[in-house]
Amino acid sequence: PQQPFASSTPQSSNPFGTSSQSTTFSNNSTLNSSNFSNTINCNPTNTMNYNPTNMNPSSNFTTNTFNTFTVNYEDPFLLKDITFEKVEKKTAPFSRIVPKPIFSEATMKPLLNLTYRPPRVTQKKKIYTEPSIEEARHLKEIENLVIGFEGKGRIQYIDKISGTELTTSNIEDKITFLKNEVVVSDPPGIGLNKRARVYVEGIFAFSKSQGDFIVGKAEKYPLKAIQERFVYSLKEDPYKKFVDYNYETGLYVYEVNHF
Numbered sequence: 184p185q186q187p188f189a190s191s192t193p194q195s196s197n198p199f200g201t202s203s204q205s206t207t208f209s210n211n212s213t214l215n216s217s218n219f220s221n222t223i224n225c226n227p228t229n230t231m232n233y234n235p236t237n238m239n240p241s242s243n244f245t246t247n248t249f250n251t252f253t254v255n256y257e258d259p260f261l262l263k264d265i266t267f268e269k270v271e272k273k274t275a276p277f278s279r280i281v282p283k284p285i286f287s288e289a290t291m292k293p294l295l296n297l298t299y300r301p302p303r304v305t306q307k308k309k310i311y312t313e314p315s316i317e318e319a320r321h322l323k324e325i326e327n328l329v330i331g332f333e334g335k336g337r338i339q340y341i342d343k344i345s346g347t348e349l350t351t352s353n354i355e356d357k358i359t360f361l362k363n364e365v366v367v368s369d370p371p372g373i374g375l376n377k378r379a380r381v382y383v384e385g386i387f388a389f390s391k392s393q394g395d396f397i398v399g400k401a402e403k404y405p406l407k408a409i410q411e412r413f414v415y416s417l418k419e420d421p422y423k424k425f426v427d428y429n430y431e432t433g434l435y436v437y438e439v440n441h442f
Contacts, residue, residue: 309333310354322346330375332360336384341438342377362386364442371441378440380426386435388413400430 255261312319313329324343331337338358357375359366362383369376387396388410401407410430418425423437 310351312349312354316349316351319346319349325349330354330358334384335360335362336382338365338379338381340377340379342379344375344377348374365439367442376442378438379442380436380438381423383435383437385433386417386428387433398431398433 309332311331311333313331314322314325319325319328323346325340325346326343328340328344328349329337330340338360353375357368362385365381367374367376387398389396390406390409392405397406397410401410414428417423417428417435417437420437423439426436426438428435
């Protein structure tokens, strides 16, 4: 019978000087065909300088001792021998933090001297009366008494005032003349706290846009509107009865039943 897959033939010679038997496998379907043959040498001894002792596990090998190392499992990351140096933080000087100005500034003298200065002595405004204190000393009652404060205004009493009340010490101690109001320490209806007409000097409307007072009657807006609102606020004061206002001098006149 035909053997299409394998045939065994003896080999007469070996290029390595030994005689051995080899098996040749063929893909041909006929015996005489030799095309497309695959020959596999199955002889394990068919190698150059074959020595069976080289395959022995117990043969002597040279041990590599150059790349060997031991692992310390207590310190696997080798942190034990690391030392850290203490470094002190250096602060930059103030001259490096703040940049110097590009343009040099001129040296300016201080406007105020910070040395000790005694307090300024307040000078009392001159007080005058009509009639004078010497003339009213002998009068029992005074009609239309006027007490004036220089640079501030005057008070003209509508009710009668006793002559004994008209003294310099009484006026200085009992009457405080302010631009917004007049304060009298006597109870209402007694002494110098009676019905009167008050003349206040230097009362003007103030313009924030100009930063100054409006002196004289304004004819154009917005100064005219500012001045009108100012006069309206004077008229609407519930404690004072409006009498008159002078735009040129700033004289404000009002009446009160008592202070």
